[in-house]
Amino acid sequence: MAEYDYDLFTIGAGSGGVRASRVSAAHGAKVAVAEEYRVGGTCVIRGCVPKKMLVYGAHFAEDLEDCQKFGWTVENPTFDWVKLRDNVLGDVDRLNGLYKDTLENHGVEIIHQRARITGDHEITLADGTAITARHILIATGARPHVPQCPGNEYGITSNEAFHLDKLPERILIAGGGYIANEFAGIFNELGTHVTIVNRSDTLLRQYDEQVRDRLLQISMMKGIDFKFHAEFKEIEKTDAGCLRVSMTNHDDIEVDCVMFATGRVPNTEGLGLEQVGVELGDKGEVKVDRFSKTSVDYIYAVGDVTDRIQLTPVAIREGQAFADTVFGNEPTSVSYDHVPSAVFSHPPIAAVGMTEGEARNSLGTVKVYTSDFRPMKNVVAGRNERGLYKLVCDGENGRIVGVHMIGPDAPEIMQAAAVAVKAGLTKQDFDNTVAIHPTMAEELVLMR
Template sequence: MSEYDYDLFVIGAGSGGVRASRIAASHGAKVALAEEYRVGGTCVIRGCVPKKMLVYGAHFAEDLHEAARFGWDVNDPKFVWQRLRDIVQTDIDRLEGLYGNTLSSHNVKLFEERATVAGPNEVKLASGQVVTAGKILIATGGWPVPAQCEGAEHALTSNEIFHLEQVPGRLLVVGGGYIANEFAGIFHAFGSDVTILNRSDVLLRSYDQEIVARLVELSKEKGINFHFKASLQKIEKQADGSLHVGFNDGTNADYDTILVATGRAPNSAGLGLEEVGVKLDKSGAVIVDEYNQSSVPSIYAVGDVTNRVQLTPVAIREGHAFADTVFDNNPRIVDYDAIPSAVFASPPIASVGLTEAEASAKYGDDIKIYRSDFRPMKNVVSGREERGLYKMITAGSDEKVIGLHLIGPESSEIIQGAAVAVKAGLSKQAFDDTVALHPSMAEELVLLK
């Protein structure tokens, strides 16, 4: 018999925590998990899943407008935000239920309350109960960074934006990352007058800037406004409910809704980690080794709370590797090289490997750039001038592909298969030797010049 109540206690029922719980239980561990809000975590409940559903809804704005060019008569289409909002939330309820079923079917004990760390092998629940565990896993994810100005309480974060009563007439989106650009595109399609506010003139810093420049150009053409090199100074709520915003560059403007999307911080505050000796970095991230172990040997962490790579599939892999390492005597680490990512903007950006700037810094003049700047067939038929851009970066005499960067329709779908080639270390010649799938946008990957 174990000297502890559980072999593993997981704090946080997001993607990483649920995966770790399930796999550890399948290896024979007695597992408990605590979640203070809803099972599913950021991605399922208030992140990538509901956001992607809104992205799908936003696509119809252009498709309906262009339908006549494809032979369809669509008379007086009307968008009803409340209908989409409620359908999305209903599906989130369904997914939450599936996550709960997964835990139950693997005999994981679920505590639906907040839990904190009381010792190297102790967890204290909000109810006051103290539970012991041989290992504790922190999988509490990240949390949106709120506005830092007078009147900040009047601004929303990505947590609340899904629950709006109506589409705002004037929306200010603060930030230059993927969340800001995605919601800007979504609500522009739904009819909002959107402005993106960013403290610098550089958006999406981790993406290839040539691709980002194309996104900015196309966004401006669609009617999205940009206010660069400025930040929030003061927000005042006016008598009519609108928000008067003063910026630090001396300008001001009125909006109906403000969305602050300036990043996400590790959700580690108040968990009792530092009190028991767990080391955190200056951002609050749990410092772990390659096996997800913290400075306290019995305490581990996976996912966004470690601030390594803030992506759901990465958290899942980390949770799985942790469970195999600790409970199956099968040491595994996660390979963070060549992770594909996407920005579900309009049009979407997709990327894998090094950007041109990163490649140049690493390989100097030993890189080559190949591009395809094209107008997708669908855009030609619909009369839309919007052009896609695919970019390949190679290094060395064998022209090993070290980066692929796309902007255009369905880029996020196309990049997954191409990422396998980059991960495998294939050369430009391997792409050239592959017969094109015609007619498609993806064929541009094997026709790059």
């Protein structure tokens, strides 16, 4: 058997790459991981973790207003963006250190260089060092997509949003997905005037229609503007230092910041994949089988760089399954059925399983149950904002095939509900469960 420098060489130290490397090493493999930036990947460094911290910070804007109805007096509250930004980035530094410690404590060598595949079982580092590995794992993630238009260099993406020197007074956010809606909620709560520009007329197209319509309604009520069927023509910098944006079907708009949230592109350029025969998809994604193996027998890929679900917990599952399959002698694949997800908008959305439309197209006979209510806290606070919970059931046997929610703490509640859907529980099982009162979650077991 040929000798190699490493049993596994991982390119990219994000959530999937770190899990795969750590578990492979625990199985006894000699592992190295190359990361040209920081350990932790999109989620920890420039994605879901710091974003959620900004969401928490933004929520205080409404809490400070609502608390007065609960008897609290808060004199002249002020907000310091730089303080929030620096505290968030400080915690990112802490997490980056923890991820590095985790790898090193398991004997994984971290190489802080860019790496590319240059031959059969061969990787070359940026400094010219050539390394061989029995197996290679691609875990380089994805990056924000920037639309092509004159002046697009004046815009930012979610990467730069965490590092702004100050809050813009007016921001235009391009896109209709979860990143656009999450940052729209953050900036709006912190006092920025937000305009969302979307090339279609649909927000969050993968979510249930009733739930996404409710978010649109609430967002407009909160003061967020929407411009649909709009595509960029040009972005110009004015003499006053503002940005003038021209688009189709709408008048020009002047803002202080343009943020692109128009999807993500797999990071496969410059890795040498095509040269060794790794098959890529139309968008540059690495094509893999159910065991994360590419078209080249010894090269695997996990996470956002592939053509599967772009979620951190999914990448972690894929990394674990890869390590168990290749080094643990336990062939394991990941199930992509009933994967729960959330949008940390204001208020948040959470979902698992089929939407009502998908269920009707797939099952034919469907029963739908909804609860449309105003959370108790909103009633006392005088906030006219309603939550919506929805159960989608197979009409033949009552099995719950989808749960959809918008309202405070919806993602926290959904995690438990997702277990029930994954387990194949029925509406009757929910009905048989005693409610916890008074809670919002009890609505899930009280629908009739």
